[in-house]
Amino acid sequence: LTRYAVVGVGGVGGLYAARLHAAGCEVHLVARADAAALAADGLHLTSPLGDVHARLPVHTDPAAVPPVDVVVLAAKTTSPSARTAAAAVARRGAAALVLQNGLGVEAALAAEAPGAIVLGGMAFVCSQRQGPGRVAHLDFGRVTVGEHRADGTAAGVTDAVAAVVADLDAAGVGGAPAPDLVQGRWEKLVWNIPFNGLSVVLRARTDELVADPAAVALVRTLMDEVAAGAATQGRTIPAAFLDRMVTTTAGMTPYAPSMRLDFDAGREMEVDAIYGAPLAAAHAAGLDLPATAVLAAQLRYLDSRRTVSVP
């Protein structure tokens, strides 16, 4: 079993830290604001997989983390200091698992930890931080894991990917290997680009969007642009996959995307990672994504108008 350090103990980081601990892994937490509560009372997880109360070593200084095999970056992309903390652990020999939204997140970590093995993880999960050290896991949990290559090629299922997937399976949340991380990231964007942004701009739940013909047509336009963006990176996303994403969403329990939760709480939204990076990647390859660009600009405007700021 692998030894882990988890940077960012929110809804996502708290869930995976507690479940990996329950499966018998050694798990260290790297936290800032919640460090005192985590040290005093431990990590409390409520979950359909079984509640967990885990007393884990808590570190505020990444240099104090003992040697681990994998450091998990589970903070939002809007926290560059968390990335720097994870990179500090990775520079001392750990592989990094970037459990974040958007595109380019592995490259950003790799730039701060040259030579480290960097994995990307795409979590399909509904899990929320309720307070310091308190996480409520509501549904789903599977993480798709692939290994980053600086040249953008497919790494296949590497030893590091297989080891992390095995631990996630043992932890009960489930893991799946992505032999081509870039393909996996763009497939994830097929859902994230329409539903995250429209749920904010239109103050809509996903079930409200998929029930409205004008919204569905717009969702499909955005999905087509994501598929076209993937094509500029040499990846093919067939139309049937896009159709399936709409159908699956229609069958889902009404679900507030993470960006909507951030917006409602007055937190910074992940506009750069989810919109800016894909737009830039496509643009660099000569393709503009006009509908995606409209949504990105609208989100940037709304982000600039935040009056509440919860770190």
Add this chain to the structure above:
Amino acid sequence: LTRYAVVGVGGVGGLYAARLHAAGCEVHLVARADAAALAADGLHLTSPLGDVHARLPVHTDPAAVPPVDVVVLAAKTTSPSARTAAAAVARRGAAALVLQNGLGVEAALAAEAPGAIVLGGMAFVCSQRQGPGRVAHLDFGRVTVGEHRADGTAAGVTDAVAAVVADLDAAGVGGAPAPDLVQGRWEKLVWNIPFNGLSVVLRARTDELVADPAAVALVRTLMDEVAAGAATQGRTIPAAFLDRMVTTTAGMTPYAPSMRLDFDAGREMEVDAIYGAPLAAAHAAGLDLPATAVLAAQLRYLDSRRTVSVP
């Protein structure tokens, strides 16, 4: 002096009816819900040009309107029954002045009153209905007037245009001739397409939009699309005109566009006239306007979610 019938006695119709009456024109009102209040108490206008209390003949049946020279259609495009009422007066020999937002509004009236002279009027005005028969004119008032041609060519300054412009000047609000109505309509869309829709979708005032770099960039993208749409109709809108629209808006008193007022009041928005018709005209000429189409779809979604409905 010209004899007028005004269909739709709201913020726009009430202002021009009262001012034309004050200038000595014969003015008839055609109203529905407000007819009783207008007949009992008259039309009350507050205005920087001078308050007016006008006791005018009120008709609920357009067939009861005596012969007039011009029938003014001043109801929203979302009221097809008002257009039909105006057309009934125009079929009996009056010229029609379509004082509405968007594109294709003259053609829609012309289709119901074959052979009638049809004018288009573009009002730059801030005037609101306060209650039945009560209108508050806040600022501006100038109407640009051009004559419709079925083949889309420029009519020049016709006798009918000159007569109406002279009356608007006499009424103190000001009139200006548009020798090319199609050019005038697209120039008006340069402002209406970005600012109406974004003020609704982003819950923003115009001054908030022009103060934000992301919003200004999006406004400019939308304006560029409108100019490209105008080009498909053989009309040129120079970049300097677009720049001036942004600058002028930055210098304006914070102003809620009409679509935002409609949205906030739970009224149907003029999505077809302001967005649908220009998109269709450009599309028929082989050009899609992707950013405009995104905004139109968002507005259609929001329009479908209205829970309050005030006629």
